[in-house]
Every structure is written in structure tokens, then in C-alpha cells.
Amino acid sequence: MLSLRAVNQFYGTSHILWDLDLELTPGECTCIIGAPGMGKTTLVNCITGYLPVQSGSITWLEAGQPPRDLLTQPIEGRTALGISYVAQDRRMFCQLSVEANLQIARLATQASSRSIPGMVYELFPELYSLRHVRGAELSGELQQQLLLARALMTEPKLLILDEPTLGSGQRFISELGNTIRRMSRDFGLTILLVEQRLSFIRRVADRFCVLHRGRNVAQGNVALLDDKLLSSWIDP
């Protein structure tokens, strides 16, 4: 689905990502783990196209298609290929209804119709009953649902979620875990998750990658994510 090879990124003269390799497998949820400031958000911004990469390659791979060099694609080209991103900042059009927020996201695609893809209300049925309510009137957790639903409006193949549990209560986190599992199991989405909560990671992720000072220092099946590994890299 996505292959990163020897990716290096700088902010000015600060070298942030170092020779980073990462492979995302179709239909799997991969979690990027790391202490604050280790480069997780920078990495996802390089994949989505919000940040330029100094060197290395990022390649989009789809069965039956030739490999595509993502670094030659602008943000909207990457969206068209199938990448969608829910950032930490959680911005939406607060004065517009749920449905209008969703339809605006649809404009980012080549789709001729502004209709809502079936999977959106199937995964977020509460948003259907609130579809005429303004974003500003939703609770914080329903706003988070709307941001996730909006990211699905482009019918992505790869969904990137940057700390989706941040500031949420246990009930929402539990429902979010179910939703993420359904996204990959029922709809075949590949998911790249930046997350800190270990119990959540163990529940939803198939694979992990630990970032330490911008380097991929450990990766593998989530079953291998043990306390020894975590104490070596995350909380030494």
C-alpha cells in the first residue's frame, strides 16, 4: 500500500526524520508510537504532502497498478489516490450542518455526486439523525465522529489518524476502537494510527513502529509490543 525508503526531513537546519523506512500492508492498522517530539506528526505530514521531504522515497502501491511516486504528487493528488487524514487540530465548519460539512469534503474528490457514501452513516449512525444540526451544536465526541466521517467522504484506501483518542472519555475511546476495527475488517481500509494509549493500540493495531528521535527503531506485530521494548524507547 505504502512504502517509505530512507526518508529524511528537515525543519530549516533541524534534521527530524532520519533514513526512515516503513511499509504499510493493505487492510492492516499500523500504529506509530513514540514519546512527544519524536517526529510522529512530521512523518504523517510527509506522507500527506503537507511537508516536503529532503531525500528518500514514498511509493504508493496498489494491486494491478504501477507504483506511484507520492513525492511528485501535491496534497490533492495524494487525496485522489486514496489518502485521507484526520489531524490533531480537529477543525471543521462549525456554522454548517453535519451534512454540509460532509459534502464539502466530497468536493475534494473527482466524484460527480455529492451524495454521502454508504459506509459513512453505517459507521456513524448518530450523525445521520443529527445531519441537519450545526457542527457547533454537537458535543465534543460527536464532533470527533464528524471529523472521522468527513475523512471517509473521499472514499480513501489509506486513513491516517493522528492521536484520535486525545482528550476523549472511555466510552468514546471504546466505540472508536470498534469503529477502527470495522473500518479495516468490513471496508478493507488500511489505517495508519499515531497513538499513545497502549491498551487502545493493543486492541486496534496489527503492527507497530516505534519512532525515536526521528528514526524507526523497532517494528513488528503488535503482539511483540512488550514492556521491555516500551521501557527501552518510550519511557526509559
Ligand SMILES: Nc1ncnc2c1ncn2[C@@H]1O[C@H](COP(=O)(O)OP(=O)(O)OP(=O)(O)O)[C@@H](O)[C@H]1O
Ligand atoms: N514547524 C516546525 N518548525 C520547527 N520544528 C518543528 C516544527 N514542528 C515540529 N518541530 C519539531 O520537530 C520535532 C518533531 O515534532 P513532531 O510534532 O513531529 O513530534 P511528535 O512525535 O508528533 O510529537 P507529539 O507527540 O508531541 O505530537 C520536535 O522536536 C518539534 O519541536
